[in-house]
Amino acid sequence: MTDRRILSLWFPRMGADRLMRRDPQLHAVPLAVVEERGNMQVLTSLNTAAQGFGLRSGQPVRDAHAMCEGLITRARSVQGEAAFLAVLQRWAGKFSPWVATEASDGLVVDLTGCAHLFGGEEALLEVVQQDCNDLGLAVQMGLADTRGAAWALARFAGQSAGAYRSGDAIDQEARATRSRAGKRRHWTRGGAAPVVRRGPDQATHRIAAPGQSYSALSALPVAALRLDADLVAQLARLGLRRVGDLLGQPRASLARRFGRGVVMRMDQAMGSAPEPVSPAKPPDHFAVRLTLPDPIGLEDDILAGIDRLLPRLCESLKDKGRGARRVRLQAFRSDHDIQSVEVGLARPSRDPARIRPLLALKLDSIDAGFGIDMLRIEAVQTEPIHCRSAVGHLEAGHVVNKRLAANTAVDDLIGRIGARVGMEQITRLHPAESHIPEKTSKVLAAAWSDPWKEDWPAARTPRPLLLWQPEPVHAPDVPQVPQVFRWRGQTLTRHRAIGPERISPEWWLDDPDWRSGVRDYWVTETEDGQRLWLFYGHGHMMSSGWFCQGAFA
Known part of the structure; x- marks a missing residue:
């Protein structure tokens, strides 16, 4: 659809720019925004001074301090950046009512039928650039017929696809042996491949004329199609480094080898697959x-x-x-x-x-x-x-x-207790459909569930009030209930026993606690007045023996 015009705004230094807006003194020093990723601190945003030392996003903090001695770091606030991006979304509403966020550092604007209100597309982008300069924000813009093409131009316009070198990989171009030897320099010996970037004197926006998305994207690297880094590396091994190289390949072969995601991204960039800008209605704020x-x-x-x-x-x-x-x-x-x-x-x-x-x-x-x-x-x-x-x-x-007053009183009690110990600490039980003893009930948060309004399902045989994980009982390894056994350091003598109740595991589930196979449960009363729930595991897959799993009140 060539009548649509989509503008993509990318704020590459939004985290650092946000901090510099609050503290202007940070403009003169190298500044980096840091966050935890796994067990390592990495850089997520840099100001211009820090980039002048060769630092880059995703770099470990320890390496950054080694390259820049006077580097100032600040912890990243994900909530703060999200709130700042929401403010920018409201600002972008002056250009079009259709504005949505893209990831955590970008906006997408549907400018269809709106550019003439600002004197054309070039004039509109000049207004955007001037507003961002006044706000102290670095911005890169891309304008095209599709959302994918605009995203690619905003982030990759002016970049060329670098050659791929990986250890023992052989360059398939025989002429490069001599004629290109002088251009390869250090990167043939294991260094990084050269990447062509835009200079500071070049424009920070790129406009693709209506219907010219193919020519505008052909020279860009395949990463401009919003592909994963692993997939980009796989394509580079095959010599598919530019978008034009990928668009010229048979679609069926690409989908069969790399999945339909690659084809979908190509269709979205070229306009064959729809990708609308549908900003959700902002939630009510109270x-x-x-x-x-x-x-x-x-x-x-x-x-x-x-x-x-x-x-x-x-x-x-x-x-x-x-x-x-x-x-x-x-x-x-x-x-x-x-x-x-x-x-x-x-x-x-x-x-x-x-x-x-x-x-x-x-x-x-x-x-x-x-x-x-x-x-x-x-x-x-x-x-x-x-x-x-x-x-x-x-x-x-x-x-x-x-009834309503009674429910309100219980809810108020839960709220008061939850204010002290936390709402997640207050739970209630609901019955569950299972013949496994420990699965006959499920634990629910009291604040996010209603009380069970029906009678609790009656068990066919008595069930203990207290249940725990099976504990070993020292007794002869035979199916008959022992007359004398030892449990929790006590030597107990059986007074009488009721049973057995045979319970089989759920064959359709692999429960590690029930891999011992069939169990025979006995309600056992001891001479000192205890009523225990013992079972004998027949040990079809594990060792057999006697265990205690519960006690009656």
Whole structure:
């Protein structure tokens, strides 16, 4: 479709530019943004001064410090960069209503029918460049008929495909033996292949004329098709280093050898496969704040501010038909520090009386410092909630109201306990369909599940109240229940035994705990009053013997 025009914006130094916007003094020093990858710290973003020392993204920090003695490093904030990219997305909305994010450092804009409002495509890109210069951001742009072609031009325009050298690989071009020997220089002896990059005096954008995506991409390396690095290396071994080389190959052979992903990327770049720009509607944001004329530091003053903020927050939640599931309170101190606490609710709610006690439990963890001059409450996680109304005669309505009140009391209790120990620590059991003893119930988080409303399924034979992993019992290795056995350092004498109950493993599952095969369970009472659940494993695949797995109340 040649009537579509897609603009791709790439911010190659977004992490470093974001930090330099907050601290202008970092412009004059080599700056690198660092993050943890596995067990190693690597560079993710560099400013111009750091790039002048030959540093690159993905390089280990220890190597970077060896190359640049005065390198300044800052830890990467993924949330901060995502929020900054969201701000840039709103800024790009001035050029087109269709704006979406690309990875963590780019935007894609559908400019179809919008460029003439700015005087044409060249004039529009000049406006983008000027805005980014004013914002202190480095940007590279690509404009083409398809999203894939625009992405390639923004990141690879001006680059050429370097030759591939890998140890014992033989160059298939016989003429290169002498005529190109002077051009190879050091990289024939194991060094890196040369890569042609754009100079600083060249343009930071590239426009592909309508219908000219093929010619604009042919000279670019195959990595411009958004292929994985391993796949790029495989193609380079076969001499397919440029996009033009790949587009000229039979599609069936490429799909058979490298998968359909390669063909899909080619079709997306050429416009044969659709790849629309569909920005999702921004989610509703529920937050309120209160700016104070004088700093405060007492808990009573903070509670008074919460009482003023919560009704406004709950009213906005009610307008959207949602309830808060997690609420965050932020206290902005006068020394520019932020103290925050977060609470969770067992059920979504928009009732201030249910949220306020949970926040009050967390106030002792807030350090007011020299004073708090602003409070902010945000509903971090929300869920749909619907109004309930009792219908029917008067007595039925009273019954429904009592049940709703009882459920609310339990939910409030879960919320108060969760504010202290964590919501994930509170669990409940639901029955499960299995004849394996330890699988007859499943553990669910109490805050994200409803109580079991039916009767608990009755077992055909008694089941112990306490279950644990099978523990060995020292007894003769015979199927008959032992008269005397030793368990947990105790020598016990059998008074009577009920059984056996034979339980077979689930043959359709490979459960390591049940590889011993069939088990015969016995309810065993000892002379000292204990009721234990013993079983004898017949040991079809492992050694046989007696084990204890539970105890009755």
